[in-house]
Amino acid sequence: GNIVKKYFTTEINRTGPESPVYHNDPYMDTPYTGDSASIIYTEKSLGSFGCIFDVFFYPLDRQKCTINFTIASGQIDITDEFVRAEYSGNRRLNAFEITEVGVYVRSYDEDDVVEINFTLVRLPMHVLVVTFVPSLMILAIGYATLYLENSLQQDRLTVSLSSLLVLYTLFNQTSSILPKTSYVTMVDFWFLFCISMLFGVII
Structure with missing residues (x-):
């Protein structure tokens, strides 16, 4: 408390x-x-x-x-x-x-x-700006690689992996400033969704 x-x-x-x-x-x-x-x-x-x-x-x-x-x-x-x-x-x-x-x-x-x-x-504005907006932009970048040509598959894989790494780093930074709980919060579900989407883009 x-x-x-x-x-x-x-x-x-x-x-x-x-x-x-x-x-x-x-x-x-x-x-x-x-x-x-x-x-x-x-x-x-x-x-x-x-x-x-x-x-x-x-x-x-x-x-x-x-x-x-x-x-x-x-x-x-x-x-x-x-x-x-x-x-x-x-x-x-x-x-x-x-x-x-x-x-x-x-x-x-x-x-x-x-x-x-x-x-x-x-007051959620600060958390939304520093957490949800960046993660949504990273997710959009990773998803956009699906529209690259087949000849650029290596570049698509590099960008997707980089986006996944940046998103995971953002998740760790966000978790360090969130209230400590013994249960899963909506923020955890959001990052799990974003990571799963990027993982799906990679495979």
Whole structure:
């Protein structure tokens, strides 16, 4: 999983009934009962947390991360209508864009848990330009050798083998910068397809 460090502000708004008005009270501008007060609780937290990514569809993947804040039972009652979460930073990050931020209240073992969910959408343009476009051009060069005359078979074989070698080198370079996974991703399938096509051109 990747480590994401960001600021989040949580706000809990608990509103009770309005204070009754006593026109004959000489101290009407001073006291009021506690259950008639509107209490707003704001807390800013800075921390690191892990988020498990599923990068099978890399670089067109979407990741959902969750942060949980647990409030011990008996301290305060929390409901969904009085809880909200806002992301105050730049939503466009280095490799992702934050598109959705939601907050929910859950109850576990009599404790209230404020669950903040946010969605990360990867920005794929850089990966597409440096990975898929070059590999597609190499594949096109190798495929174009099929249209050479029969008298140039030696040249066709040389160009095809060179294209296959360059593509394999590009695959190794790309694999070194991709997220490390124990499963095959779409990028692996793409390069396997390109290598298979060039191998078919050679034979």
